Amino acid sequence: MRRVTQPARMPDPMTGELRPPSAPRTESKGIRTTPPGFPTTEVVAPEEMGPPLEWCEESKHxxxxxxxxxxxxxxxxxxxxxxxxxxxxxxxxxxxxxxxxxxxxxxxxKDRVVAGSRWVQQRDEWISTYEITKIRSTTVGLNRASKIEDVHGNKLILVLRDAQMNPLLWNLVYNGIVHSVAHGNCDISKAARRILKI
CATH class of the missing domain: 1.10.287 (Helix Hairpins)
Known part of the structure; x- marks a missing residue:
């Protein structure tokens, strides 16, 4: 049986505390931080999922x-x-x-990623990271991406480079992915396991 990386405890949906540990990054070693204020991207995740905690956006220009x-x-x-x-x-x-x-x-x-403690959004698509049912590896242009579906029927193509540019954002997302895989409700392909290091 394949050994699954063990997730940290599920963070609080409003504050993100306790923050998950550092996640492996394979597509970007950049160190972007979340700017102060609120993301300029419209948040499409429902309010009950919690507020945006981390985001990765380029400058307005x-x-x-x-x-x-x-x-x-x-x-x-x-x-x-x-x-x-x-x-x-x-x-x-x-x-x-x-x-x-x-x-x-x-x-x-539109190439912006926003994450709460239990959800992630890229463009106008979002998924619940702790309720993922399917993960497949794909590409967007020259970038590796993950095609993800959750239990609610939400679908997202997450460009890994964009998500991993902000380490704190990626930590939140990765912990949810690992949690979904560890609880056995997630159908994850071999390629996705290898690329995500799960």
Missing amino acids: YPLQGAIFYLCLFAVSGTIIYRGFEWTSNWFLWVFITVICVAMYFHLK
Whole structure:
């Protein structure tokens, strides 16, 4: 029988105390801390699940910087491919570039993770971390992710790099995952076990 990492005690839903121990991080060694105040992301988890305790957000300017980066990348690429600035007179290319940059702006604006003591949210999806029924390994772009379902039918694709950038956030999430697996109600794939180190 496979040995399961033992979870710490379930933290208080309002305060997060006692905080769980440090969780293994495989996708990010960054040390982000939760900024003071309240997350700028709309919290979709029900109030009875407890307040947000930790979150990982880029600065307000990050999505705009990302969109400008893509605009510059396309401009440089167009200039190299056309060997000059002739491409600037092509209206179709401008429409294409504008659509891509706007899409990237809104995409980057949503890549935020928020967690309470017993739930986690990425974008507008959330799950109850102590009531997980299924975990599968997947990818989002070049990043590893976990496809997670809970007992209430909630589904979430959690990008591990985003969640692990804030160690305190990841500790909360990981303890819930381990708790669900340890109590035998969670169907977890071998790949997910290996990547999550459970």
